[in-house]
Amino acid sequence: MKSERKHYLDNIRWLTVVIVVLYHVIYMYTELDYPGVVGKITNLDVQYYDVFQYAVYPWFMMLLFMVAGISSKLYLDGHTEKEFAKSRTTKLLVPSTIGLFAFGFLQGYVNTTLAGALGDLSNLPIIVRYLIFVVSGIGVLWFIQELWLNSMVLLLIRKIEKGKLLAACGKLSEGTAPAFVLLLFIPTFGAAQVLNTPIITVYRIGLYLFVFLLGYFFLSQEAVIAALKKWFVVFAVLALGLGIAFCKIYYGQSYADEPVNRTLLFLAFGYFASMAILGGMARYGDFSNSFTAWMSKRSFGLYLFHYLGISVVGLYLARPKLVSAPVAYLLSLIAGFAFGYILPAIISRIPFFRWAVLGIQKEKQDVQG
Numbered sequence: 149m150k151s152e153r154k155h156y157l158d159n160i161r162w163l164t165v166v167i168v169v170l171y172h173v174i175y176m177y178t179e180l181d182y183p184g185v186v187g188k189i190t191n192l193d194v195q196y197y198d199v200f201q202y203a204v205y206p207w208f209m210m211l212l213f214m215v216a217g218i219s220s221k222l223y224l225d226g227h228t229e230k231e232f233a234k235s236r237t238t239k240l241l242v243p244s245t246i247g248l249f250a251f252g253f254l255q256g257y258v259n260t261t262l263a264g265a266l267g268d269l270s271n272l273p274i275i276v277r278y279l280i281f282v283v284s285g286i287g288v289l290w291f292i293q294e295l296w297l298n299s300m301v302l303l304l305i306r307k308i309e310k311g312k313l314l315a316a317c318g319k320l321s322e323g324t325a326p327a328f329v330l331l332l333f334i335p336t337f338g339a340a341q342v343l344n345t346p347i348i349t350v351y352r353i354g355l356y357l358f359v360f361l362l363g364y365f366f367l368s369q370e371a372v373i374a375a376l377k378k379w380f381v382v383f384a385v386l387a388l389g390l391g392i393a394f395c396k397i398y399y400g401q402s403y404a405d406e407p408v409n410r411t412l413l414f415l416a417f418g419y420f421a422s423m424a425i426l427g428g429m430a431r432y433g434d435f436s437n438s439f440t441a442w443m444s445k446r447s448f449g450l451y452l453f454h455y456l457g458i459s460v461v462g463l464y465l466a467r468p469k470l471v472s473a474p475v476a477y478l479l480s481l482i483a484g485f486a487f488g489y490i491l492p493a494i495i496s497r498i499p500f501f502r503w504a505v506l507g508i509q510k511e512k513q514d515v516q517g
Contacts, residue, residue, distance in 0.1 A: 154222065156434040157215050160425065162447035164208050164215075168288075169454045169484045171208070174200050176462045176480060177473070180402060184263045186462040190473045202395045202403050206418035207387075207425070209291065213356045214422055216295055217363020220302060229303050239507040240296035243452065244289040248282045250504040251495070256285030258459045262467075288455050290350045297353075298360040305361070317365045317372075325375035329383075329423055332362060337415050349405050355415075359422075367426065376427030383424040390417040449492025449506065450485070457487030 179188040179195045224232055260266050269277045339358035345351040394417045398408050458480045466476035495501050502508040
């Protein structure tokens with residue numbers, strides 16, 4: 149039986165991707181010493197607007213994994229596990245593996261050049277350089293790689309738990325759900341302490357697997373969403389307070405790396421902000437119109453290609469100082485959206501590449517997930 153579409157999930161997804169684009173524009177010119185970005189291009193003593201990074205980073209990917217978990221539940225309500233595995237492999241694994249060889253190496257070239265490592269590769273055979281560009285081009289694709297892994301783990305867990313855990317979560321009431329929202333932060337914090345990859349810190353397997361499963365088993369329940377809607381103001385105020393505290397305490401520190409990204413404050417802010425957004429959007433954002441439908445349909449392509457546009461402007465215009473800092477920011481923002489909308493429109497019309505890069509199959513289905 150096909151589940152009724154939850155428009156608030158679509159709206160969360162595209163709105164969060166737009167925030168990711170804005171985040172990466174700020175990130176490209178951050179005053180923090182991060183490799184592979186242009187870095188500070190202004191004459192400001194302190195770029196106070198960099199606080200935007202701290203205000204969104206702890207929650208936006210956590211939220212996307214929760215939404216993916218909920219969407220997986222909705223998909224599996226009307227499809228077999230075999231269909232789920234095939235769909236996720238085509239949509240997620242293919243673009244983040246084969247797509248790297250077909251197109252993603254271009255992002256790798258830009259990333260390598262931004263990092264100042266291109267000259268070090270000049271004496272290597274061209275095939276070796278190409279393979280290095282492929283690996284360097286993963287960039288934002290880490291998300292769909294990890295999402296595919298989580299999806300496959302979910303299928304394994306379903307075979308083990310045989311619906312018992314899902315049934316237990318289904319017995320929650322609107323009255324008891326808020327207590328579980330609070331209690332489940334404890335294992336969320338614990339999950340964030342394990343299975344974190346060194347150096348490439350975005351792969352937080354423990355944390356993102358747990359919140360994905362949290363979305364599937366817990367947040368997919370109508371009683372839980374009803375409770376989040378009812379208690380939206382409380383969770384929003386809590387998240388706001390935690391966010392202000394996090395930004396104030398850790399501003400100037402490397403928020404994406406250990407130890408900051410494993411602190412109680414980082415995770416509490418990310419977790420409760422995600423809960424507040426889910427509740428708020430379920431309460432006020434569960435609608436669809438021509439604009440939201442257009443944005444939702446193109447959010448995946450925007451996510452895949454926005455960073456290429458931003459980094460190209462950073463490399464070829466901002467770093468050599470061919471444009472002023474304000475113009476660099478503006479052009480980066482424009483390029484992020486332009487690449488994110490134009491490239492998918494072109495690639496989707498090219499045989500093989502539409503499958504390899506975008507994961508588009510011949511048969512399209514309007515399914516939530």
